[in-house]
Amino acid sequence: MQVVLISGTSSGIGRETADYLAKRGFRVFAGARQPARAAVLAETGRRLGLPLEVVPLDVDDPESVARAVERVVSRAGRLDAVINNAAVGFFGPVELTTDDQIRRIFETNVLGAWRLTRAALPYLRRTAGTVVQISSVQGRLVAPFAGLYAASKWALEAFSEALRAEVKPFGVRVVVIEPGFVLTPFLRRRQSVQIAPDSPYAAEEAALLPRIERAAEGGAPPSTVAAAVYRALTDPRVPFRMPVGPDARLSPVPAQAVAGRHRLRCDRSAAHRPPQGARTAPRPTSRHHPRRLAAQSAAGPSTRTRWATGHAAQSLSRHHRRWR
Numbered sequence: 625m626q627v628v629l630i631s632g633t634s635s636g637i638g639r640e641t642a643d644y645l646a647k648r649g650f651r652v653f654a655g656a657r658q659p660a661r662a663a664v665l666a667e668t669g670r671r672l673g674l675p676l677e678v679v680p681l682d683v684d685d686p687e688s689v690a691r692a693v694e695r696v697v698s699r700a701g702r703l704d705a706v707i708n709n710a711a712v713g714f715f716g717p718v719e720l721t722t723d724d725q726i727r728r729i730f731e732t733n734v735l736g737a738w739r740l741t742r743a744a745l746p747y748l749r750r751t752a753g754t755v756v757q758i759s760s761v762q763g764r765l766v767a768p769f770a771g772l773y774a775a776s777k778w779a780l781e782a783f784s785e786a787l788r789a790e791v792k793p794f795g796v797r798v799v800v801i802e803p804g805f806v807l808t809p810f811l812r813r814r815q816s817v818q819i820a821p822d823s824p825y826a827a828e829e830a831a832l833l834p835r836i837e838r839a840a841e842g843g844a845p846p847s848t849v850a851a852a853v854y855r856a857l858t859d860p861r862v863p864f865r866m867p868v869g870p871d872a873r874l875s876p877v878p879a880q881a882v883a884g885r886h887r888l889r890c891d892r893s894a895a896h897r898p899p900q901g902a903r904t905a906p907r908p909t910s911r912h913h914p915r916r917l918a919a920q921s922a923a924g925p926s927t928r929t930r931w932a933t934g935h936a937a938q939s940l941s942r943h944h945r946r947w948r
């Protein structure tokens with residue numbers, strides 16, 4: 625029986641994934657920083673006789689991380705996968721985001737995942753296991769007022785990309801899951817900048833928030849992310865990055881739907897600049913050629929143009945990341 629440790633299972637995607645995997649034959653250690661908040665999950669596990677155990681796990685605390693991993697290994701004798709799911713959302717303009725807020729978000733979303741991964745790797749090397757990172761569509765694209773949250777997810781993806789190459793020789797896989805909006809308490813529980821009514825950002829916030837809330841209402845159920853995690857653990861052919869949900873696959877569209885007039889603008893010239901050190905510059909396909917995209921943009925902001933523009937930026941940014 626494969627043994628997995630998941631962080632942040634007191635609600636949302638983490639809870640759903642713990643339940644989903646336990647019902648499909650995984651032995652699940654469900655990390656929760658306040659185990660009492662995972663009581664529903666523990667109760668379901670007991671009632672259905674599932675191989676599921678809640679373990680205390682606060683990813684901000686190095687000792688808690690070490691204890692959780694030790695507990696899994698001492699109880700199950702092995703570890704086959706770690707799922708870095710715990711994270712905190714954030715909403716606010718870059719200018720008004722404080723050092724403390726940056727530290728807090730990075731502490732959980734980046735360091736937390738890094739810590740847990742580091743603690744798990746000695747055991748994952750023995751089992752040729754898997755690291756699953758729950759990132760976000762914002763790990764690839766950025767919307768206004770999401771600078772800090774997106775920066776944390778880009779950082780998560782950056783170290784994951786290095787890790788992927790580093791642990792490949794040991795047979796350890798790394799998969800990054802990028803959901804679009806998911807129906808969980810995440811948005812409601814996010815931290816945010818308090819914007820005063822006379823702030824220069826007040827009008828932008830007032831325009832943006834209702835759009836985000838409307839877009840979030842159309843989010844995917846958390847079971848779609850749980851199913852993607854299951855695939856990541858059971859199918860070695862899955863790609864390194866797995867977008868989840870229709871809005872994540874057509875990622876620029878929701879960013880625009882959310883941001884409206886603030887729609888995502890990609891710097892096409894930068895996106896097409898050849899990566900330093902590359903022997904040959906990446907050649908965009910003709911459909912995504914900058915001149916063609918520029919002409920389409922000039923012709924008007926059709927949905928197709930917006931989608932194509934974003935899509936080109938996205939695929940090129942992936943290309944750049946590969947070459948870096």
Ligand SMILES: NC(=O)c1ccc[n+]([C@@H]2O[C@H](COP(=O)([O-])OP(=O)(O)OC[C@H]3O[C@@H](n4cnc5c(N)ncnc54)[C@H](OP(=O)(O)O)[C@@H]3O)[C@@H](O)[C@H]2O)c1
Pocket residue numbers: 631632633634635636637638656657658661681682683684708709710711712732736758759760761802803804805806807808809810811813843
């Ligand atoms: N919902 C979305 O639209 C969406 C979209 C894309 C990506 N995601 C990603 O999906 C993941 C799960 O989010 P969710 O939507 O399921 O939201 P959620 O219901 O708010 O779940 C977040 C979980 O993280 C836990 N957590 C926060 N700080 C922690 C810490 N220091 N140590 C351990 N656990 C901690 C929370 O525990 P407490 O109950 O103790 O606070 C909670 O269980 C996150 O990585 C998020 O970035 C979500």
